[in-house]
Amino acid sequence: xxxxxxxxxxxxxxxxxxxxxxxxxxxxxxxxxxxxxxxxxxxxxxxxxxxxxxxxxxxxxxxxxxxxxxxxxxxxxxxxxxxxxxxxxxxxxxxxxxxxxxxxxxxxxxxxxxxxxxxxxxxxxxxxxxxxxxxxxxxxxxxxxxxxxxxxxxxxxxxxxxxxxxxxxxxxxxxxxxxxxxxxxxxxxxxxxxxxxxxxxxxxxxxxxxxxxxxxxxxxxxxxxxxxxxxxxxxxxxxxxxxxxxxxxxxxxxxxxxxxxxxxxxxxxxxxxxxxxxxxxxxxxxxxxxxxxxxxxxxxxxxxxxxxxxxxxxxx
Amino acid sequence: xxxxxxxxxxxxxxxxxxxxxxxxxxxxxxxxxxxxxxxxxxxxxxxxxxxxxxxxxxxxxxxxxxxxxxxxxxxxxxxxxxxxxxxxxxxxxxxxxxxxxxxxxxxxxxxxxxxxxxxxxxxxxxxxxxxxxxxxxxxxxxxxxxxxxxxxxxxxxxxxxxxxxxxxxxxxxxxxxxxxxxxxxxxxxxxxxxxxxxxxxxxxxxxxxxxxxxxxxxxxxxxxxxxxxxxxxxxxxxxxxxxxxxxxxxxxxxxxxxxxxxxxxxxxxxxxxxxxxxxxxxxxxxxxxxxxxxxxxxxxxxxxxxxxxxxxxxxxxxxxxxxxxxxxxxxxxxxxxxxxxxxxxxxxxxxxxxxxxxxxxxxxxxxxxxxx
Amino acid sequence: xxxxxxxxxxxxxxxxxxxxxxxxxxxxxxxxxxxxxxxxxxxxxxxxxxxxxxxxxxxxxxxxxxxxxxxxxxxxxxxxxxxxxxxxxxxxxxxxxxxxxxxxxxxxxxxxxxxxxxxxxxxxxxxxxxxxxxxxxxxxxxxxxxxxxxxxxxxxxxxxxxxxxxxxxxxxxxxxxxxxxxxxxxxxxxxxxxxxxxxxxxxxxxxxxxxxxxxxxxxxxxxxxxxxxxxxxxxxxxxxxxxxxxxxxxxxxxxxxxxxxxxxxxxxxxxxxxxxxxxxxxxxxxxxxxxxxxxxxxxxxxxxxxxxxx
Numbered sequence: 001x002x003x004x005x006x007x008x009x010x011x012x013x014x015x016x017x018x019x020x021x022x023x024x025x026x027x028x029x030x031x032x033x034x035x036x037x038x039x040x041x042x043x044x045x046x047x048x049x050x051x052x053x054x055x056x057x058x059x060x061x062x063x064x065x066x067x068x069x070x071x072x073x074x075x076x077x078x079x080x081x082x083x084x085x086x087x088x089x090x091x092x093x094x095x096x097x098x099x100x101x102x103x104x105x106x107x108x109x110x111x112x113x114x115x116x117x118x119x120x121x122x123x124x125x126x127x128x129x130x131x132x133x134x135x136x137x138x139x140x141x142x143x144x145x146x147x148x149x150x151x152x153x154x155x156x157x158x159x160x161x162x163x164x165x166x167x168x169x170x171x172x173x174x175x176x177x178x179x180x181x182x183x184x185x186x187x188x189x190x191x192x193x194x195x196x197x198x199x200x201x202x203x204x205x206x207x208x209x210x211x212x213x214x215x216x217x218x219x220x221x222x223x224x225x226x227x228x229x230x231x232x233x234x235x236x237x238x239x240x241x242x243x244x245x246x247x248x249x250x251x252x253x254x255x256x257x258x259x260x261x262x263x264x265x266x267x268x269x270x271x272x273x274x275x276x277x278x279x280x281x282x283x284x285x286x287x288x289x290x291x292x293x294x295x296x297x298x299x300x301x302x303x304x305x306x307x308x309x310x311x312x313x314x315x316x
Numbered sequence: 317x318x319x320x321x322x323x324x325x326x327x328x329x330x331x332x333x334x335x336x337x338x339x340x341x342x343x344x345x346x347x348x349x350x351x352x353x354x355x356x357x358x359x360x361x362x363x364x365x366x367x368x369x370x371x372x373x374x375x376x377x378x379x380x381x382x383x384x385x386x387x388x389x390x391x392x393x394x395x396x397x398x399x400x401x402x403x404x405x406x407x408x409x410x411x412x413x414x415x416x417x418x419x420x421x422x423x424x425x426x427x428x429x430x431x432x433x434x435x436x437x438x439x440x441x442x443x444x445x446x447x448x449x450x451x452x453x454x455x456x457x458x459x460x461x462x463x464x465x466x467x468x469x470x471x472x473x474x475x476x477x478x479x480x481x482x483x484x485x486x487x488x489x490x491x492x493x494x495x496x497x498x499x500x501x502x503x504x505x506x507x508x509x510x511x512x513x514x515x516x517x518x519x520x521x522x523x524x525x526x527x528x529x530x531x532x533x534x535x536x537x538x539x540x541x542x543x544x545x546x547x548x549x550x551x552x553x554x555x556x557x558x559x560x561x562x563x564x565x566x567x568x569x570x571x572x573x574x575x576x577x578x579x580x581x582x583x584x585x586x587x588x589x590x591x592x593x594x595x596x597x598x599x600x601x602x603x604x605x606x607x608x609x610x611x612x613x614x615x616x617x618x619x620x621x622x623x624x625x626x627x628x629x630x631x632x633x634x635x636x637x638x639x640x641x642x643x644x645x646x647x648x649x650x651x652x653x654x655x656x657x658x659x660x661x662x663x664x665x666x667x668x669x670x671x672x673x674x675x676x677x678x679x680x681x682x683x684x685x686x687x688x
Numbered sequence: 689x690x691x692x693x694x695x696x697x698x699x700x701x702x703x704x705x706x707x708x709x710x711x712x713x714x715x716x717x718x719x720x721x722x723x724x725x726x727x728x729x730x731x732x733x734x735x736x737x738x739x740x741x742x743x744x745x746x747x748x749x750x751x752x753x754x755x756x757x758x759x760x761x762x763x764x765x766x767x768x769x770x771x772x773x774x775x776x777x778x779x780x781x782x783x784x785x786x787x788x789x790x791x792x793x794x795x796x797x798x799x800x801x802x803x804x805x806x807x808x809x810x811x812x813x814x815x816x817x818x819x820x821x822x823x824x825x826x827x828x829x830x831x832x833x834x835x836x837x838x839x840x841x842x843x844x845x846x847x848x849x850x851x852x853x854x855x856x857x858x859x860x861x862x863x864x865x866x867x868x869x870x871x872x873x874x875x876x877x878x879x880x881x882x883x884x885x886x887x888x889x890x891x892x893x894x895x896x897x898x899x900x901x902x903x904x905x906x907x908x909x910x911x912x913x914x915x916x917x918x919x920x921x922x923x924x925x926x927x928x929x930x931x932x933x934x935x936x937x938x939x940x941x942x943x944x945x946x947x948x949x950x951x952x953x954x955x956x957x958x959x960x961x962x963x964x965x966x967x968x969x970x971x972x973x974x975x976x977x978x979x980x981x982x983x984x985x986x987x988x989x990x991x992x993x994x995x996x997x998x
Contacts, residue, residue: 024841025845217428220451221451251835274938
């Protein structure tokens with residue numbers, strides 16, 4: 001697929017996604033304003049209706065909303081007394097969520113790669129079987145449950161880490177670690193299991209290749225053969241999945257944020273729901289979905305740039 | 317004599333000394349499999365001097381590849397071996413993995429059959445050579461690069477400086493094999509195994525590669541074991557040839573002697589299976605009928621007996637031992653009724669007579685007209 | 689070497705498929721006669737939990753909404769083997785009754801999703817043509833939205849308002865989770881159907897002039913069922929966990945009706961004083977999901993092996 005085609009597909013997807021988000025308010029049984037400010041006066045309600053464009057037909061509202069959206073206007077929070085823009089909160093929250101996702105991905109890879117290599121080399125040993133079972137278990141734990149568990153053990157009981165809150169890394173490294181370690185681990189655990197097993201099965205196949213025997217016949221050390229010769233050709237699936245997985249991580253981050261009260265987009269979303277700010281909610285859903293789509297698109301482009309590898313995979 | 321010169325084979329690295337370089341004594345290798353022990357190699361013995369080439373010839377399943385890997389020590393986990401492999405006088409059979417790693421690349425090296433799969437596809441060609449150099453010989457980056465380029469030149473790769481940076485898939489099959497050879501020779505090994513080095517290559521390229529191997533071997537005074545299924549490959553290039561069948565050596569002789577005075581019916585069959593230029597076109601290729609024996613439960617008696625055209629009862633009951641010919645020392649074979657024995661000659665005449673009868677024109681075809 | 693996966697923008701959220709491939713052994717050689725002991729344990733646990741949930745009113749446990757002041761926030765004690773929650777309700781009872789909501793949602797969502805998604809997958813995989821060119825891109829686009837967010841938004845919006853009854857809320861949750869699962873279940877069913885449709889015996893059946901739907905249901909479906917069953921089992925676990933996620937955001941099953949998700953979510957503040965509440969519920973949830981995953985794996989391996997024997 002050419003880049004132009006991909007961009008076209010991207011744009012169509014974004015349109016559809018934002019349409020859907022907009023459509024949410026239509027799905028709402030009853031009057032959205034009722035939900036937003038159940039105790040307001042008719043005057044206040046009318047003001048809100050005007051501002052949120054609820055008096056206009058759907059497509060007009062969508063167009064207006066999209067137009068504003070592109071310029072950074074994400075709609076407003078409506079209370080009986082005030083109208084505040086959503087964008088402020090979101091722009092603070094997004095970087096936090098993205099940091100969480102990035103750190104989790106890195107941690108997952110750092111742990112999964114050596115484990116994958118070793119379990120492939122020592123496949124069928126007790127170590128391999130044990131890590132297989134552990135991986136299986138890790139996949140069965142719900143993220144939020146794991147989060148609470150870690151919170152309880154390491155924060156409440158042992159007191160090694162804070163259980164809630166966030167300190168950006170730019171402020172203080174130790175503070176950041178104190179707040180970030182548990183959530184990042186929680187988010188990373190499920191991915192570790194998947195990455196490890198993926199790498200393992202590719203490595204096992206690669207280790208049967210002739211060039212590995214040849215490397216052995218050159219007298220190279222096992223470690224060198226595993227990490228310098230076998231790892232690279234085996235990492236294609238892993239990298240592909242890791243890339244595609246960033247989207248999943250975004251979804252998981254939402255949950256982790258609520259568990260650890262981290263002021264990212266997930267917590268903001270939860271607060272919007274709790275306070276029935278459905279207009280804000282709609283904008284946030286759109287933002288999250290768009291980021292998800294953009295990330296996947298970016299990964300797609302990145303992998304096309306890594307073409308020689310993919311080309312190689314096709315020819316071998 | 318600089319190090320570089322040694323490594324690129326400009327100067328021989330081998331030293332004439334006492335004793336054979338390689339002394340293989342009663343080596344057997346079996347593999348554990350669900351059906352039982354597969355006896356891939358049984359009771360093989362031979363010696364090899366420095367600077368000499370031994371050709372090991374046999375069909376697939378004859379055990380020739382397993383033999384070379386056994387000597388090298390490259391066997392998988394389910395292999396069991398016995399016997400002694402003496403390299404420069406020391407038994408390398410029971411070495412630990414670390415011990416083997418000392419030898420591999422440095423003293424013993426192997427050239428594999430398929431150059432495409434033998435080279436790491438995501439690593440540049442030059443790097444695959446310099447890796448060995450830096451690992452075994454502690455060279456620094458620049459020295460290794462220069463040496464590698466010289467090696468590429470020595471194996472006759474054009475524009476070696478440019479090829480240094482190439483990836484294997486950017487090269488033709490013949491060039492890749494040259495690279496494989498360069499990698500194998502990089503650290504100046506004393507013994508080189510070439511396991512079907514030309515099978516995966518075009519016919520035109522085959523001769524070039526074999527000549528290259530022979531030249532390198534001569535220059536370096538290196539010992540070489542050339543494993544192949546094709547007698548033609550070893551014809552002009554080995555000093556001695558060992559023919560293997562069903563895991564055993566069935567005939568062994570210096571090359572000239574083998575071709576002029578072969579004894580084993582199997583060797584004779586192998587030879588006649590080679591298509592020759594002087595055969596009439598469209599003459600049938602002589603294939604050896606039947607199939608190789610089961611290596612889990614080998615039959616008693618000579619393993620070739622089911623397929624031998626000159627088989628007699630004794631062949632089926634007793635295993636013929638490998639013994640030296642009385643007349644020609646250095647020529648050993650395992651057959652009760654070799655090709656020049658009276659019993660076999662008798663059978664040969666009968667066969668020849670039948671063939672003449674089969675192809676003879678009938679009276680009806682004779683130019684004198686049909687019968688009355 | 690494998691083909692590089694389809695990297696188009698609308699590629700699906702790989703969690704389900706990848707989970708699957710991660711827990712499956714590439715070497716299929718390990719076929720056991722019948723199921724292994726672990727599978728039996730899993731099955732017993734699962735059946736036990738489901739039975740307990742169904743028969744809850746008949747069991748000798750207190751009402752889950754009834755408060756006993758003396759056990760509030762207390763750990764296990766005689767008469768209340770799992771302790772009490774912050775309101776003094778019996779934990780054992782809460783968990784068993786919680787299973788009702790959780791299993792209902794889990795199985796309901798998967799049934800809904802499998803019915804529609806499975807059907808669509810069968811149709812697009814078997815007939816290809818128009819249905820495939822229309823439906824598959826549609827499903828891919830649905831997959832472009834992160835699933836959890838999609839479910840969250842649907843449930844939030846459809847069940848907004850104070851006066852939403854319990855039944856309606858549960859129905860909305862099932863609908864939301866089910867809808868979200870349609871594209872994935874459809875995709876996997878389609879892939880399996882494609883594989884089977886290309887087999888000779890199906891072509892033969894078609895060649896004999898059998899009406900297409902007939903072929904689909906008589907020849908292809910029975911062979912695709914194991915794969916569908918396997919994913920369904922996995923999916924139930926995912927749905928139960930998803931309900932927990934929804935509870936975390938406040939839109940899951942609402943108290944006082946218990947669900948495993950809302951017990952954990954509502955009591956997260958009590959971790960310091962009464963960790964047993966979250967702990968016990970988490971253990972039950974974890975073991976149930978583990979059992980579902982394991983059985984899903986067993987089913988897939990068992991029948992995948994049979995296929996290769998063919």
